[in-house]
Ligand code: ADP
């Protein structure tokens with residue numbers, strides 16, 4: 553290694569935002585044994601860790617700038633889903649070798665997103681090993697306003713933000729399971745490799761939504777987490793979903809020729825990093841206003857109902873609440889690393 557560990561950190565991971573006096577939430581950045589964080593008065597820390605492993609979460613030859621972006625984005629997405637505001641993060645990085653152009657690009661993608669959201673890189677660990685990026689992110693929020701998974705109530709509406717399925721469609725194309733026109737592939741890869749964490753939405757949902765979660769494993773899998781934690785069931789209105797802006801543009805085109813694959817992408821896609829939330833019916837006007845303010849679609853795709861002893865926790869229904877039959881070939885299992 554031409555460059556030592558400490559030179560590498562100094563050169564690429566010394567974040568201007570973490571220098572003394574720059575960020576109100578950071579008393580001390582990296583360089584000591586610990587960083588010192590200071591949440592705003594009356595707020596608590598929200599903490600989350602996500603790891604990206606080469607060959608498992610990304611192709612080893614992925615553009616390093618995109619990888620830096622995504623590694624932080626998936627962590628910020630967890631803060632968004634809790635309604636938290638980002639403060640800082642720590643980066644644990646294993647690199648097979650020190651490839652300076654690679655590290656420079658990686659750091660550029662990482663720190664551009666960090667700057668965009670005022671999230672300071674305050675520490676980490678760097679070692680040699682198979683490529684692995686692990687980030688722990690720290691945010692803050694008033695504890696009573698946290699958007700918890702266990703807070704969904706029967707009678708709530710069910711919403712998703714933005715559009716779903718494009719990232720999964722990119723993956724299907726990159727694995728050679730589906731051919732996409734060039735422009736569609738570019739759009740879908742953008743969603744797969746450069747997800748935008750919905751932080752403004754998450755904070756806007758404070759006091760409006762009951763429960764929220766970010767969609768990393770797929771709509772049905774992540775909805776299942778909310779239902780189990782809250783002890784409720786849901787009716788997902790599939791025709792409402794299909795008619796809504798929650799269907800990504802290229803997934804909509806796909807639905808015309810290959811409906812089963814389109815439904816797989818929508819219902820079990822994974823890597824969407826949109827927010828799913830539940831909110832009381834009385835919050836509909838406020839949510840419409842919030843969506844307009846943020847320029848982000850909020851699609852109402854179903855409702856929370858009381859749990860019953862029998863039957864699945866999430867039923868797929870049509871507008872008249874009759875069971876919705878999926879076409880054959882839809883693959884519904886959410887992504888589980890050990891399944
Ligand atoms: P220690 O031996 O106390 O764990 P290290 O030698 O691992 O400390 O790291 C020295 C300093 O550099 C620490 O303040 C640590 O937070 C910081 N650091 C290490 N790796 C990174 C990184 N990838 N990004 C930012 N800071 C880092």
Ligand code: MG
Pocket residue numbers: 676677678
């Ligand atoms: Mg260390």
